Amino acid sequence: MAPVGDNTVALTLGPVLYNWAPERWRDFYFRIADEADVDTVCVGEVVCTKRQPLFVPYVAEVVERLAAAGKEVVLSSLALVMDRRDRQGVHALCAQDDYLVEANDISAVGLLSGRRHVIGPFVNVYNEGTLAALAARGAVRVSLTGELPAAALQALAAANLAELEVQVFGRLPLAVSARCYHARAHGRTKDSCLYVCAEDPDGMMLADLDGHAFLAVNGTQTQSHTCCNLLSELGALQAMGIGCFRLSPQSADMVAVAALVRAVAAGTVEPGAASGKLAELLDGVPFSNGFFHGAEGWAQLTAPPSAS
């Protein structure tokens, strides 16, 4: 664990949250293993258990390739655990000891208690009390929920209880549900979905009735339409002692995204210039950093001048 105040930056690639075709999913991780400058890579189905069998045949080779490339492999658990099948999956994941597990539901937190694990962004950690309770049970890294403003991040970092991770790129997870909205949009139910979520590699656009796109639907998950971009805030995060930055996979070139984030963190590229390049990769999806600044999450605000 990097001590607070250390300038070491670690990049985590979050799990693919969408229903990508199994071969595409495999090839994405192969390329990450071979080419991406990231330290940690999360693998596993977080959104919908129904998708898991699709890519399971490729998990072993993906994980081996990532590990062979020197990446820390983390297996991510399901966010909403309701029925027998969901629960069996969590038990199986937490029973293995080969790779670190990222708990995205309290079910996994309970099963992992007493040994080293990480906490994913779907577990609510808003304050030092919860951070302390989790750290006492073996959490070594906590990926924080997206809606925390800078003041909260600062207070959590100051507590120095576990390594903290903040999402700096990608659509933000906003909600999970028992209901599948992808299926519902197509007049189906979760049981009769026919995997319609596979049609939208970055989620299905949802606009208000004035035509403003504002959300993205990913099966049972709802995400921001905007793409979180905290390149201009990396310095402030590092000054707080937060040096673990999460990139959530989109269909955009994630190798290039990781390189840009790394360059800004290292101070070799200005955030503004890097954001320009990032925008070129994103095909018109707007940026947002509102949550960090205590504003509406969709908003893109100009960062105040860095104090450092």
Place this chain on the structure above:
Amino acid sequence: MSLAVQKSVAPGAMELVCPAGTPAALRAAVEAGADAVYLGFRDETNARNFPGLNFSRAELAEGVAFAHDRAVRVLVAINTYPRAGEPGPWRAAVDDAARLGADAVILADMGLADYARAAHPDLRRHLSVQASAANAEAIGFYAREFGVKRVVLPRVLTVPEIAALNAEIDVETEVFVFGGLCVMAEGRCALSSYVTGLSPNKDGVCSPASHVRYEDQGDELVSRLGAITVNRIGADEPAGYPTLCKGRFDACGRAQYLFEEPTSLNALRLLPELQAAGVTALKIEGRQRGRAYVTRVVSALRQAVDALARGEPMPEAELAAITEGGRQTAGAYEKAWR
């Protein structure tokens, strides 16, 4: 807990947990047959942090006295997530609930549960729906580590799933049966803060009225939340409050209520199944509701749970009277909802 007065409740009846947004609503709920009322302090420590609602410390003391005299329990909801660096208001809420004789606190945050366990070991702890504990492993964790005695189940489970869950856990379960309906897993939804900056978890509000605007455009009423148009309502349509998840949006090229229609939860028909599933307590949503509504709904539910416990048919007329008007759904309790 010893209660001085015995209420005339059928033995074995499920406990009726009723909303008390104000002292007047508390009295109404108690007099209409509540077994317990739930309420919050007048600040951001509870998930109904709305103007004009909730209790001062003095009002809680009076409410506890009134309820306890009539053998009704008082549950204090402290179910937002304490702000990092500022645990004071949340810890004070727990301390004051204990000091003023609350029968239990309803908590969502693990850190606050840890505090309550250490500071007030004898104060009964319930796990709020906002903690989103939807499975035996998660509930077992909260029971084992933080001494939680009851869990309010998130509105994501079917009745058979609730029955299976109750067979595996040692704590009581409480389920919502009537009133407002979250369609997202509770406590895991940032839609409101994405659009307004204010959220249930941080601020105790969802789609807050301060950000709502209505615009009459002649043939339609436009409702907005912040910068988002939540609905355009024709003259022949009922106008619901513009909660984001009940909005009409454009998906797949057509306007639809993608998340949920402007509807509320009504699981009255399922009461026998919920009783058979081993549910301990039934919760009525609606701390923002007035005393007339509380009286009407609590009275009907009182008759229904007592009839059920006696093995009698449910009082259809009374239940029908509270379900008139507006759209209603049994929500996630029925699998097809998913």
